[in-house]
Amino acid sequence: MFGLIDCNNFFVSCERVFNPALSGRPVVVASNNDGCAVALSNEAKSLGLKRGMPLFKVRELLRRNNVITLSGNHRLYGDLSARVMAAIESVVPDIEVYSIDEAFISFPVADIAAIETTAREIVRRVRRNVGIPTSLGVAPTKTLAKVAARFAKKYPGYRAVCLIDNETRRRKALELTEIDEIWGIGRRLASRLRQVGIRRAIDFADLTREEAGRLVNVIGMRTWEELNGVACVERDPEYQVRKQICTTRTFTPSVTGLPELEEAVSGFMTIASRKLRRQGSAAKGVSVFIQTNTYRTDIEQYYNSAYSPLEEPTNDQMTLIGMSVKLLRSIYRRGLLYRRAGVYITETVPLEGVQPGLFVSPEEREKRRRLNVLVDRLNSNPMYFDKLRIASCSLDRPRFSSGPKQVYSDSGNIPDQKQLPILYPFIEIPNHRPF
Numbered sequence: 327m328f329g330l331i332d333c334n335n336f337f338v339s340c341e342r343v344f345n346p347a348l349s350g351r352p353v354v355v356a357s358n359n360d361g362c363a364v365a366l367s368n369e370a371k372s373l374g375l376k377r378g379m380p381l382f383k384v385r386e387l388l389r390r391n392n393v394i395t396l397s398g399n400h401r402l403y404g405d406l407s408a409r410v411m412a413a414i415e416s417v418v419p420d421i422e423v424y425s426i427d428e429a430f431i432s433f434p435v436a437d438i439a440a441i442e443t444t445a446r447e448i449v450r451r452v453r454r455n456v457g458i459p460t461s462l463g464v465a466p467t468k469t470l471a472k473v474a475a476r477f478a479k480k481y482p483g484y485r486a487v488c489l490i491d492n493e494t495r496r497r498k499a500l501e502l503t504e505i506d507e508i509w510g511i512g513r514r515l516a517s518r519l520r521q522v523g524i525r526r527a528i529d530f531a532d533l534t535r536e537e538a539g540r541l542v543n544v545i546g547m548r549t550w551e552e553l554n555g556v557a558c559v560e561r562d563p564e565y566q567v568r569k570q571i572c573t574t575r576t577f578t579p580s581v582t583g584l585p586e587l588e589e590a591v592s593g594f595m596t597i598a599s600r601k602l603r604r605q606g607s608a609a610k611g612v613s614v615f616i617q618t619n620t621y622r623t624d625i626e627q628y629y630n631s632a633y634s635p636l637e638e639p640t641n642d643q644m645t646l647i648g649m650s651v652k653l654l655r656s657i658y659r660r661g662l663l664y665r666r667a668g669v670y671i672t673e674t675v676p677l678e679g680v681q682p683g684l685f686v687s688p689e690e691r692e693k694r695r696r697l698n699v700l701v702d703r704l705n706s707n708p709m710y711f712d713k714l715r716i717a718s719c720s721l722d723r724p725r726f727s728s729g730p731k732q733v734y735s736d737s738g739n740i741p742d743q744k745q746l747p748i749l750y751p752f753i754e755i756p757n758h759r760p761f
Contacts, residue, residue, distance in 0.1 A: 327441055327464055327491070328557070329431035330471040331448060333410060334459045334479060336427035337365035340406045341396055343457040352393040356381060360397055360578055401597065405705075406456060408604070413455045417448045430468055438491050445487045465490040468559045469552035472509040473499050473527070500528035500553060510549040515542065527553060571598045571609075574668025580619060581664050587616065588651050594669045595650045599643035600705075603698060607674040608639035612646060614653040619665035630657040633672070639680045642694045643701070646671075 333339060337355040342348045352369040356362065362380050363370075373391055375384060381395065388395060407426045414421050414429055422430040431448070433441045445462050452460050463474025470490050477499060478488035490496050506516035508527050519541065524530050530538070531553040538550045551558045573594040581587060591614060602609060615631035632653040640646065650669050682691070 327433045327436070327438075327466060328468050328471045329433060329441075329445060329448075329462055329464045330424075330468065330475045331414060331429050331431060331452075331460050331462045332475045332479065333407075333427035334461060335365060335367055336407075336458070337398065337403055338367045339458045340403050341399075343406065344402070348394060352391060354381070354388070354393055354395045355398050356395055357398060360395075364398060404597075406458065409456045410452055410458055410460075413452045414448055417444060417451055430471070431462075433464070438489065442487065442489060445489075446485075449486045460486065462487050463490070464488070465496075466555050467552040467557045469509050469549060470496065470499070470555070473503055473507075476503070476507065496555065497528060500531055501526060503527040505530055508549060508553070510545060510552075515546065569674055571601050571671040571674065572668060573597045574666060576666050577664065582662060584655070584658050584660075587654060587658065587664060587667055590667055591650050591654050591669060592647045594667070595647045596643055598669055598671055599641055599646050599698075600702065602641035602671065602674065603702060605674075606677050608641045608677045608680050609636060609646060609671040610639045610673045610675060611635040611671070612649045612653065613670040613672055614650050614657070615666075615668055615670075616654070616657060616664050617666040618662055622663075625663055628659055628662050630659075632657045638682060638686060639675050639677075641677065642698060644694065644697075 338348075338353045341353065341355065348367075350369065351367070352373060352375075353367040354363045354370050354375065355365040357364050360381065362378055363375060364377060366375050366377060370393055373387065373393070375387070375393075381388070387393070403426060410427075411421065411423055411429060414431065418431050418433065420432040420434070422432075424430055433444065435441060435444075441464060445464055449460050449462055452458055461475050461479035463471045463476070463478050464487070465471040465474050474488040474490045478484045478486055481488075490499055503526065505511060505519055505524055505527055506513065508530075511519070511530075519525075519530060522541065524533075524541075530550065533541070533550065535547075535550075538547060542550065548558050575590065575594065577590070581590070595612075599609075611633060613631060613633040615629070617629045618625060618627050620627065634649055634653055636645070636649065654667075682688070
């Protein structure tokens with residue numbers, strides 16, 4: 327039996343964990359540039375709001391119903407997602423993270439009563455340890471588990487856990503499910519199936535193999551098999567290891583100064599290096615890009631990127647930030663309005679297989695490793711969430727008085743100040759988070 331655990335209105339639930347006053351009120355979480363809704367509470371959905379809806383079109387509706395609109399805080403969501411997965415693993419060790427708010431679970435036992443007890447313990451522990459409400463569907467296949475999770479979320483009578491453990495429940499669930507709600511059936515395929523009279527999931531599942539083979543491709547046949555109780559969606563053995571990592575943002579409003587871009591790029595690389603350390607990988611190269619607003623024809627357009635390989639693959643955030651800021655300075659043009667920026671780690675390798683460089687001492691490498699471990703540990707603590715960061719500043723900007731005097735370079739020595747940015751750790755306490 328497989329399980330699919332899905333966090334309810336995940337981004338909104340994360341905001342409510344740190345601000346309980348939002349509970350029971352209509353809440354909308356906006357995208358990075360506050361342009362559209364990416365998550366809604368149940369109260370907001372009841373007003374007719376939908377995910378992906380541009381906020382400027384419903385501004386009057388939001389004002390009239392006192393809807394709370396929040397900018398997305400994806401660092402917070404990523405941290406709480408990791409805590410949710412850790413809480414699940416404390417009950418069942420075999421999980422497959424499918425997305426930021428979903429994970430597949432493999433139950434090692436066949437007893438349905440024991441499976442239901444375990445499933446309810448998972449939901450209870452995630453709510454107790456993290457504060458996030460979840461729904462869990464259990465079925466013989468992953469596709470049917472997705473269907474069961476939708477019922478667990480939609481109908482309170484299931485008490486957050488729905489099991490499809492026999493033929494009667496399977497057919498009943500598929501009779502109540504639209505064809506476009508099935509995992510693996512997209513909008514175009516659903517439209518084509520409706521043209522031949524297939525509107526419900528049960529209509530598709532009841533087709534013979536020959537009939538289904540004439541309508542869908544190999545991927546669609548896997549979905550047909552899964553709906554009929556035959557598990558054929560294999561687990562990706564490397565699902566946790568990202569080969570590439572990208573972190574980008576859209577600025578609102580646009581920025582023009584180099585210090586602002588340096589601060590943004592440093593933050594992007596901090597997130598990317600944290601992901602590297604979580605999966606035990608190291609970066610072989612770093613790429614940075616900046617771009618103006620392509621929708622504004624009244625300003626000068628500019629897009630550029632720069633890439634540099636690293637002498638030694640690493641996940642040390644100070645080394646990666648130093649390189650990314652150097653690349654940013656090489657492509658920056660003064661006086662332009664920059665709308666987007668981002669960093670790419672184009673290739674990752676396992677950390678245990680990295681060949682050490684000749685010009686970095688083992689003592690300095692171990693010092694950096696312990697520093698990164700300490701920073702990650704502090705930032706994962708609920709009392710100090712994401713407060714310890716690596717700051718970068720230009721030589722013409724004032725230094726923070728709390729920063730140490732030591733200056734680090736990629737090699738651990740005092741760099742040529744005309745070539746490298748000044749990097750040092752400092753404490754930043756965000757004002758918009760209640761602690």
